[in-house]
Amino acid sequence: MNNSLKYADQEAIAKPIELTTAAYKIAYDAAFSCRFTHRLRFTANTFAPENEALSEILSKEGPYSRRAGIAMFIDTNVARKQVNLVSKINDYFKKYLPENSPKIHIVPGGEQIKNDRQNFRLIMEAIEKCRLCRKSFVIAIGGGAVLDAVGFAASVAHRGLRLVRIATTTLSQADSAMAVKNGINAFGKKNYMGVFAAPWLVINDEATLETLTPRHWLAGFSEAVKVALLKDPLLFEYIYRNCHRIRSRNLNVSIPIIRRSARLHFDHITLNGDPFEQNDARPLDFGHWSAHKLEQMSGFELSHGEAVAIGIAIDATYANLMGWLCDTDHGKILECLNEMGFELYHRVMQHARTLLGGLDEFQEHLGGRLTIPSINKIGRVFDIHKIDTNRMLAAISYMERFNRHESSG
Ligand SMILES: NC(=O)c1ccc[n+]([C@@H]2O[C@H](COP(=O)([O-])OP(=O)(O)OC[C@H]3O[C@@H](n4cnc5c(N)ncnc54)[C@H](O)[C@@H]3O)[C@@H](O)[C@H]2O)c1
Numbered sequence: 001m002n003n004s005l006k007y008a009d010q011e012a013i014a015k016p017i018e019l020t021t022a023a024y025k026i027a028y029d030a031a032f033s034c035r036f037t038h039r040l041r042f043t044a045n046t047f048a049p050e051n052e053a054l055s056e057i058l059s060k061e062g063p064y065s066r067r068a069g070i071a072m073f074i075d076t077n078v079a080r081k082q083v084n085l086v087s088k089i090n091d092y093f094k095k096y097l098p099e100n101s102p103k104i105h106i107v108p109g110g111e112q113i114k115n116d117r118q119n120f121r122l123i124m125e126a127i128e129k130c131r132l133c134r135k136s137f138v139i140a141i142g143g144g145a146v147l148d149a150v151g152f153a154a155s156v157a158h159r160g161l162r163l164v165r166i167a168t169t170t171l172s173q174a175d176s177a178m179a180v181k182n183g184i185n186a187f188g189k190k191n192y193m194g195v196f197a198a199p200w201l202v203i204n205d206e207a208t209l210e211t212l213t214p215r216h217w218l219a220g221f222s223e224a225v226k227v228a229l230l231k232d233p234l235l236f237e238y239i240y241r242n243c244h245r246i247r248s249r250n251l252n253v254s255i256p257i258i259r260r261s262a263r264l265h266f267d268h269i270t271l272n273g274d275p276f277e278q279n280d281a282r283p284l285d286f287g288h289w290s291a292h293k294l295e296q297m298s299g300f301e302l303s304h305g306e307a308v309a310i311g312i313a314i315d316a317t318y319a320n321l322m323g324w325l326c327d328t329d330h331g332k333i334l335e336c337l338n339e340m341g342f343e344l345y346h347r348v349m350q351h352a353r354t355l356l357g358g359l360d361e362f363q364e365h366l367g368g369r370l371t372i373p374s375i376n377k378i379g380r381v382f383d384i385h386k387i388d389t390n391r392m393l394a395a396i397s398y399m400e401r402f403n404r405h406e407s408s409g
């Protein structure tokens, strides 16, 4: 006889069971919440012998069981550019965590890791081979694409291992590394397969930025412009005044911008009340409905950051054509992106109606009714739920004229 059942739901079991299709007899609804700690560190040369940013957190979580190990995945271009990285990492773990030397794997960098499903399978297999338990760490080192793909594998293995992201691009440091999203592309759609899962620790290693190509250096600043337009007009003004210094990689100017952008994204996750995007609104996705579509349409010739710059320009132009955003603010936004070095037009934009299909895909991905952030002033955001197709087409074709004018001038 199971007494606990009796006490658990006395009323329900006391009565004779009556099966009915009319309506449910019993319903339990209860809201619940879970606590997460988001940890973000800014440092340089994570694996220098004296740098304890990583070891401090990992060792706090110990003592490790025999099985709690570490699987590490490094973006191939990071491994290539940083001399002796693997041996530095091995020395670092020998010094601080001798019981837990990581199994190191080099993985393809860039969107390729998210596009080819084979990569995901290989990462899962590597994690499985390490025989990690649920309290084990997976460390991903690289750009946003590597962090997304490795994060996805880490968050589904054993239903979620502890993920450490070490971000090595301007874009991942300014935005994606502190997001709680992980995923890969599937069925020709960006991030179609993925999960919401908070990382255990995020490290922005600022020294790694030095080896980025000029293109990938620039990419993250479009996300910084985006978050500035939505949340921080003073940051926008600072970026606007310094766009040439950003382009020429002046670190004294650029690093504070990335740090501020990271902080705004971090606060959005921890303070905004909807980290897992259960509501309709997606307040940080200014310019993103078209950006995701442009990435696909260009066969990923455009990087995420480059596509976001165009997406911002389109949405700002649309806001201007709708009479929401004044000419001065509109002009400053386009000038800022253009002077920083972003191309604000790509030939796939000739297929403007296909691009508009990005709106449906965005809505499908987000769920609920169409909700897109727009601005009526730099730093003032509001949601729109309907798009005037003709005006949006006009905004897209405006970018071609803008581009022609800029390239001839
Ligand atoms: N999870 C999120 O919320 C979120 C948010 C924004 C963007 N993203 C995703 O992030 C990805 C873009 O990330 P990204 O802009 O960092 O580009 P990326 O990861 O594609 O990296 C760009 C290139 O730089 C190389 N690289 C990385 N670090 C380097 C370094 N230190 N030195 C030299 N080369 C280096 C990479 O190998 C790659 O070739 C997209 O897939 C995008 O969808 C995710």
Ligand SMILES: [Zn+2]
Binding pocket: 175, 223, 288, 304, 308
């Ligand atoms: Zn983005």
